[in-house]
Amino acid sequence: MPATPFRPSRRGRRLLTVAAGLATVAALTAASPATAQGHPGHGHPSHDRPGHGQPSHDRPGHGHNSRTVDVQLLSFNDFHGNLEPPAGSSGSVSELQPDGTTKTVAAGGVEYLASSLRTARQGHPYSVTAAAGDLIGASPLLSGLFHDEPTIEAMNKLGLDVTSVGNHEFDEGATELARMQDGGCHPTDGCYEKGKKFRGADFPYLTANVTKEKTGKPLLKPYWVWKKNGVKVGFIGVTLEGTPDIVTAEGVKGLKFHDEAETINKYAKELDKQGVKSIVALLHEGGLPANGAYNYDCDSPAAGGGISGPIVDIAKKISPKVDALVTGHTHNAYVCTIPDPAGNPRLVTSASSFGRLYTDTTLTYDRRTRDIVRTKVGSANHVVSRTQPKAADMTALISRWNTLAAPVANQPVGYISADIPRGTSPEQPLGDLIADAQLAHAKTLDPSTSLALMNPGGIRADLVHAASGAEGDGVVTYGEAFTVQPFSNTVNLVTLTGAQLVSALQEQVSGPNEASPKILQVSDGLTYTLDLTKSGAARIDTSSIRLNGKEIDPAASYRVAMNSFLSGGGDGFTSLGKGTNPLVGSDDLRALNDYLTANSSAATPLTPPKADRITVVK
Numbered sequence: 017m018p019a020t021p022f023r024p025s026r027r028g029r030r031l032l033t034v035a036a037g038l039a040t041v042a043a044l045t046a047a048s049p050a051t052a053q054g055h056p057g058h059g060h061p062s063h064d065r066p067g068h069g070q071p072s073h074d075r076p077g078h079g080h081n082s083r084t085v086d087v088q089l090l091s092f093n094d095f096h097g098n099l100e101p102p103a104g105s106s107g108s109v110s111e112l113q114p115d116g117t118t119k120t121v122a123a124g125g126v127e128y129l130a131s132s133l134r135t136a137r138q139g140h141p142y143s144v145t146a147a148a149g150d151l152i153g154a155s156p157l158l159s160g161l162f163h164d165e166p167t168i169e170a171m172n173k174l175g176l177d178v179t180s181v182g183n184h185e186f187d188e189g190a191t192e193l194a195r196m197q198d199g200g201c202h203p204t205d206g207c208y209e210k211g212k213k214f215r216g217a218d219f220p221y222l223t224a225n226v227t228k229e230k231t232g233k234p235l236l237k238p239y240w241v242w243k244k245n246g247v248k249v250g251f252i253g254v255t256l257e258g259t260p261d262i263v264t265a266e267g268v269k270g271l272k273f274h275d276e277a278e279t280i281n282k283y284a285k286e287l288d289k290q291g292v293k294s295i296v297a298l299l300h301e302g303g304l305p306a307n308g309a310y311n312y313d314c315d316s317p318a319a320g321g322g323i324s325g326p327i328v329d330i331a332k333k334i335s336p337k338v339d340a341l342v343t344g345h346t347h348n349a350y351v352c353t354i355p356d357p358a359g360n361p362r363l364v365t366s367a368s369s370f371g372r373l374y375t376d377t378t379l380t381y382d383r384r385t386r387d388i389v390r391t392k393v394g395s396a397n398h399v400v401s402r403t404q405p406k407a408a409d410m411t412a413l414i415s416r417w418n419t420l421a422a423p424v425a426n427q428p429v430g431y432i433s434a435d436i437p438r439g440t441s442p443e444q445p446l447g448d449l450i451a452d453a454q455l456a457h458a459k460t461l462d463p464s465t466s467l468a469l470m471n472p473g474g475i476r477a478d479l480v481h482a483a484s485g486a487e488g489d490g491v492v493t494y495g496e497a498f499t500v501q502p503f504s505n506t507v508n509l510v511t512l513t514g515a516q517l518v519s520a521l522q523e524q525v526s527g528p529n530e531a532s533p534k535i536l537q538v539s540d541g542l543t544y545t546l547d548l549t550k551s552g553a554a555r556i557d558t559s560s561i562r563l564n565g566k567e568i569d570p571a572a573s574y575r576v577a578m579n580s581f582l583s584g585g586g587d588g589f590t591s592l593g594k595g596t597n598p599l600v601g602s603d604d605l606r607a608l609n610d611y612l613t614a615n616s617s618a619a620t621p622l623t624p625p626k627a628d629r630i631t632v633v634k
Contacts, residue, residue: 082383083382083383083384084380084381084382084383084389085142085245085247085380085381085383086140086142086378086379086380086381087142087143087144087247087249087294087378087379087380087381088136088137088140088142088143088144088376088377088378088379089143089144089145089146089249089296089340089342089375089376089377089378089379090133090136090137090143090144090145090146090374090375090376090377091145091146091147091148091342091365091367091374091375091377092129092147092148092367092371092373092374092375093147093148093149093150093182093300093342093343093344093345093366093367093369094148094149094150094182094344094345094347094368094369094370095147095150095151095152095167095171095369095371096150096151096152096153096154096155096184096369096370096476097151097152097153097154097155097156097158097159097160097164097166097167098124098125098126098155098156098159098370098371099125099126099156099158099159099166099167099170099410099413099414099417100125100126100156100158100414101122101124101125101128101402102124102125102156102370102372102477103477103478103480103499104435104437104438104477104478104480105437105438105478106124106369106370106477106478107122107123107124107370107372108120108121108122108123108372109121109123109310109349109368109372109373109399110308110309110310111309111310111311111399112307112309112310112311112312118308118309121399121401122401122402123372123373123399123400123401123402124370124371124372124400124402125371125400125402125406126170126174126371126407126410126413126414127406127407127410127411127414128371128400128401128402128404128406128407129174129371129374129400130170130173130174130407130409130410131404131405131406131407132374132398132400132401132404133145133174133175133374134174134175134407136374136376136398137175141244142244142245142247142381144177144178144242144249145174145175145176145177146176146177146178146179146251146296146298146342147171147176147178147179147180147298147342147344148179148180148182148298148299148300148342148343148344148345148366149179149180149181149182149183149184149185149253149255149298149300149344149345150182150183150184150185150300150344150345150369151167151168151171151179151182151185152164152167152168152184152185152187152196153182153183153184153185153186153187153188154184154187154476154502154503155167155502156477156495156498156499156502157421157424157425157494157495157498157499157502158414158417158418158421158425158495159417160498160502161421161424161425161498162208162417162420162421163188163192163202163205164196165202165208165214166413166414166417168196168214168216168217169215169413170410170413171217171219172215172217172218172219173409173410173413174410176218176219177219177242178219178220178222178240178242178251178253178298179219179220179221179222179253179298180221180222180223180224180253180254180255180298180299180300181193181222181223181226181236181253181255181300182255182300182344182345183255183256183259183262183263183300183345184263185221185255186259186263186267186268186271187263187264187267187503188267189266189267189268189269190235190268190269190270190271191203193221193235193236194235194236195214195216196216196217196221197216197217197220197221197236198216199213199214199215199216200213200214200216201213201214202214208420209420220236220237220240221236221237221253222236222237222238222239222240222251222252222253222254222298223235223236223237223238223253223254223255224238224239224252224253224254224279224280224282224283225254225255225257225273225274225275225276225279225280226254226255226259226271226272226273226274227271227272227274228270228271228272229270229271229272230270235271238252238253238279238283239251239252239253239283239286239287240253241287241290241292246383247294247381247383248291248292248294248386249292249294249295249296249379249381250284250287250292250294250295250296251295251296251297251298252279252280252283252284252287252295252296252297252298252338253297253298253299254276254279254280254297254298254299254300255273255300255301256273256276256300256301256326256345257273257274257275257276258273259273260273261528261587261588262473262586262587263586264580264581264584264586265584276299276301276330277330277333277334278333280297280299280334280335280338281333281334281335284297284334284335284337284338285335285337287337288337291386292386293337293385293386293387294339294379294381294386294387294388295337295338295339296338296339296340296341296342296379297334297338297340297341297342298342299327299330299341299342299343299344300343300344300345301326301327301330301343301344301345301346302325302326302327302343302344302345302346302347302348302366303323303324303325303326303327303328303343303346303348303350303352303364303366304323304324304325304346304348304532305321305322305323305348305349305350305352306321306322306323306324307321308348308349309349310349310368310373310397310399311396311397314350314351314352314353315352315353321352322352323350323352323354323364325346325531325532327341327343327346327354327364328354331354331356331362331364332354332355332356332357333357334356334357335356335357336356336358336360336362338356338362339362339363339379339387339388339390339393340362340363340364340365340377340379340388340393340395341354341362341363341364341365342365342366342375343364343365343366344366344369346366347368347369348366348368349366349367349368349373349397350364350365350366350397351363351364351365351375351395351396351397352364352365360390361390362390363377363393363395365377365395365397367397368397371400372399372400373397373398373399373400374397374398374400375395375396375397375398376395376396376398377393377394377395378392378393378394378395379393380392380393421495424494424495425493425494425495425498426493426494426495427493427494428491428492428493428494429492429493429494429497429609429612429613430491430492430497430609430611430612430613430615430616430622431490431491431492431612431616431617431618431620431621431622432479432481432490432492432612432616432621432622432623432624433481433490433621433622433623433624434481434624435478435479435480435482435624436449436478436479436481436622436624436625437478437479438472438475438477438478439627441627441632442533442535442546442630442632443535443537443538443627443628443629443630443632444472444475444537444627445624445625445626445627446475446478446479446500447470447472447475447537447627448537448538448539448540448625448627448629449479449608449611449622449624449625450470450475450500450501450537450604450608451468451469451470451537451538451539451540452468452539452540452611452625453607453608453610453611453612454468454470454507454539454577454578454579454604454607454608455467455468455539455540455577456607456610456611456614457507457577457601457602457606457607457610457611458507458509458575458577458601461509461599461601462509462575462599464575465509465575465576465577466541466563466564466574466575466576467538467539467541467542467563467574467576467577468538468539468576468577468578469520469536469537469538469539469576469577469578469582469592470536470537470538470578470579470582471534471536471537471579471581471586471587471589472534472535472536472537473534473587474501474503474505474579474581474604475500475501475537476499476500476501476502477496477499477500478500479492479496479497479500480496490618490621491618492612494609497605497608497609497612498605500608501604501605501608502605503579503581503604504603504605505579505580505581505603505604506579506580506600506601506602506603506604507577507578507579507580507600507601507602507603507604507607508577508578508579508580508582508583508598508599508600508601509575509576509577509597509598509599509600509601510575510576510578510583510592510595510596510597510598510599511573511574511575511576511595511596511597512573512574512576512591512592512594512595513570513571513572513573513574514568514569514570514571514572514573514574515570515571516591516592516594516595517568517574517576517591518556518558518561518568518570519591520536520589520591520592521536521544521556521561522553522556522558523553523588523589523590523591524536524556524589525546525552525553525555525556526552526553526555527588528588529587529588530551530552533555534587534588535630536582536589538629538630539577540625540629541563541564542561542562542563542629543560543561543562543629543630543631544556544557544560544562544630544631545557545560545630545631545632545633546630546631546632546633547633548632548633548634549633549634560631576592576595577601578592579604580600583595583598
């Protein structure tokens with residue numbers, strides 16, 4: 017039994033009240049995995065963990081008497097609390113075949129990620145594991161319901177050494193991030209299991225470019241140095257400078273976010289003065305590869321290679337003192353080289369998201385220069401296959417937390433007749449459904465509400481029709497709905513002029529969103545044409561915008577529903593932040609669940625929306 021009757025987190029409280037008496041969690045004996053090394057200054061013992069449980073011996077030609085040593089760098093990013101194998105399109109990767117075709121491969125799940133990493137470490141006495149942020153936040157219910165304590169526990173067990181923060185590490189604010197690092201029970205929900213206090217991360221979170229406004233000092237450590245038998249590799253961790261634009265204002269209150277390259281260069285110089293010549297940057301910002309397959313040749317134009325996006329300009333500004341960049345945020349897979357300011361090629365990697373891939377990089381360390389031999393760096397992404405044995409300790413961890421979550425997670429909230437996906441098109445069937453749900457909720461508060469808008473980044477998973485566990489096909493559970501919308505946003509109503517509404521639609525494809533458009537999902541009744549053959553704001557055909565068949569009047573007022581993130585101007589939608597007469601409704605998950613319950617049954621499941629509200633010209 018929990019120490020006190022279980023109180024759902026603010027996320028869990030959004031729809032259901034958990035019965036006070038949960039069943040006692042059976043003692044689950046885990047296998048003896050290689051556990052994560054403690055780090056001085058983080059409240060945990062500092063155990064020497066050579067090679068993560070592998071024998072501490074050097075391979076021929078790379079021993080203590082050899083000039084060079086191969087350091088294995090295993091890395092991943094954007095895990096987002098996906099302890100169980102992700103469902104739908106989130107649970108697979110595209111693999112390029114020898115004949116040029118691609119096939120879809122099921123991947124992910126921490127049971128398999130742990131097995132993959134432990135297998136990869138075998139035979140590598142010099143091995144370090146790093147991540148590039150967003151390990152937590154926007155998590156499925158199994159982790160999110162418990163404020164991501166289960167994910168931090170899993171990261172400890174699988175042997176993570178160090179990570180940068182990402183924007184989602186700030187979803188619940190700096191104080192909660194500090195708790196993830198240092199441990200302790202949640203300030204309002206308390207401890208979840210009797211006699212167990214959350215221990216925090218055994219690995220350091222790095223926040224080099226995040227400083228406290230009052231002191232100007234980094235929120236947490238800016239860098240960390242991995243050491244073994246005289247070999248030293250420094251890690252500098254940063255998140256994207258634009259984090260405040262994509263996180264709620266409360267989450268980043270009292271913090272400043274600085275330029276990524278300038279910050280990395282500052283601390284690279286500091287490490288260099290300390291004699292640490294081998295440096296890796298963990299950067300939660302990324303790129304857009306020309307090919308979606310995880311194993312394509314990024315540096316071969318003939319293979320459809322190449323990369324664009326923010327990481328390109330950032331990488332070109334980062335000091336040559338930095339030997340490799342492990343990146344994230346865009347959820348893409350790539351292993352590319354981008355020239356440093358001296359014109360020398362430098363490795364830039366990303367391992368997709370949700371634990372579906374990991375990157376294995378060989379850094380050849382020169383004992384004499386104490387630097388990485390850049391010409392010998394090699395790297396590749398590998399699938400976290402679900403055909404390999406599961407890590408027994410992770411299976412036990414998942415089972416234990418599932419027992420606690422079951423009273424909430426398994427409650428049915430609706431029925432669907434087929435998969436309702438996020439999709440990759442500008443308009444998503446699931447986006448339409450969520451917008452319709454928010455409009456329906458808003459009308460119960462203010463019948464004059466005309467439309468609803470939903471940001472695509474707030475939709476985290478597909479609604480899958482296939483059976484999950486003991487449920488029947490087509491049943492949507494609270495846990496599945498939570499995985500789709502885990503942010504605890506409220507549905508807010510504001511009044512916008514027609515001109516502001518049009519400006520908001522143009523902001524989807526202009527300003528900060530021009531390079532990577534963010535197409536709002538719209539409720540039934542709003543239609544317009546998106547012309548992708550044009551550029552900037554011109555991609556929105558303003559003459560085509562209709563609300564219930566009528567043109568938008570620039571001078572008229574429209575009551576619009578959206579989540580609290582958008583109403584605060586998030587994702588670059590400054591026009592939405594100018595709304596007047598605000599009214600705060602219930603949370604967005606409750607709006608979705610209420611809509612599913614009211615509009616579906618086992619006999620008449622909900623049909624996926626047609627996604628025909630936005631006409632796309634290519």
